[in-house]
Amino acid sequence: MSAPPPISILLPARDAAATLPACLRSITRQRLASFECIIVDDGSRDETQEIARRAAGDDARFRVVASPRHGLVAALNTGLAHCRGAVIARMDADDVMHRDRLAEQLRLLESDPRLDAVGCHVRLFPRDRLTGGTRAYERWLNSIDSPARVRAEAYVECPIAHPTLMIRAAVLLALGYRDRGWPEDYDLVLRLLTGGGQIGVVPRRLLLWRDAPARASRTASAYELVRFVECKAEFLATHVLAGRARYVLWGYGETGKALRRALVRYGKHPSHIVELHPGRLGNVIDGAPVIPPEGLAHLRSARVIVSVARPEPRGQIRRAMAAMGFREGDDFVCAA
DSSP states (O other), X not given: OOOOOXXXXXXXXXXXXXXXXXXXXXXHTOSXXXXXXXXXXXXXXXSHHXXXXXXXXXXXXXXXXXXXXXXXXXXXXXXXXXXXXXXXXXXXXXXXXXXTHHHHHHHXXXXXXXXXXXXXXXXXXXXXXXOHHHHHHHHHHTTOOSHHHHHHTTTTSOSSOGGGOEEEHXXXXXXXXOOSSSOHHHHHHHHHHHTTOOEEEEEEEEEEEEOOTTSHHHHSGXXXXXXXXXXXXXXXXXXXXXXXXXXXXXXXSHHHHHHHHHHHTTTOEEEEEEOOOTTTTTOEETTEEEEOGGGGGGOXXXXXXXXXXXXXXXXXXXXXXXXXXXXXXXXXXEXX
């Protein structure tokens, strides 16, 4: 076998015959030509494996691994075992790479040894089907442009689109993928970050990310909103709130309520709830008095979780917290 290339592309595919050819063409057009692509066929029932094998027959950089229909996490771990590169780039079978993606991400990763992984910005498509909420999500995701921003936004949503992830192989092999009933990509990112890892971002749209009704993130139970909340709650409880039974919750809309319920399972309860809503101020909710923001001046030692869904109010709260002397990451985190 030839010497290992610098990059292994890890590409799981299931019933992807309609989209895989365009995906593979985008990979062959990469300006950085030294890579291998491990295509893991997860028990497809269409022509996916035949398309993959034809690509491998035409280009020795592609290799096909046939796997039983055991699901995405199993396919990822199966493919990971076949990757030989020092760096692993994730890719999904329904997406399209910009021709500079591998080169630019590898350049950033190699330029900073403190980085364990890098992502990049995305362009969702097809554009005519995008809802207002999806476009807002794209804007939020593409506003994240540094390791500091990745860390600050980590509990809001997954701050890196998984098909854009390029990660050092040693790091990914140590962490692996696991099935906890919630998004495996978010779980991976939070484990990396809470372990002290750093993720950079190439602030350029280097992936066309397909938003299709049938994609797993819209259909699989692991990607339901409640599963994201459960994922956040476990990492908040075991890291941000480790050793603390009480915390201050800023925000008691639907987002804050859902997070409070999830944290109760770990024995974490709000000591106070910060609200602006005049109908809630002065009340007691589940034993926690509802206070205005200025009431935080008397709770300097508390750990505050800001659970507000929209970016604009979160930005206002961040500025208010900083003005009161609270440090993000140390004294408070945002967790939408």
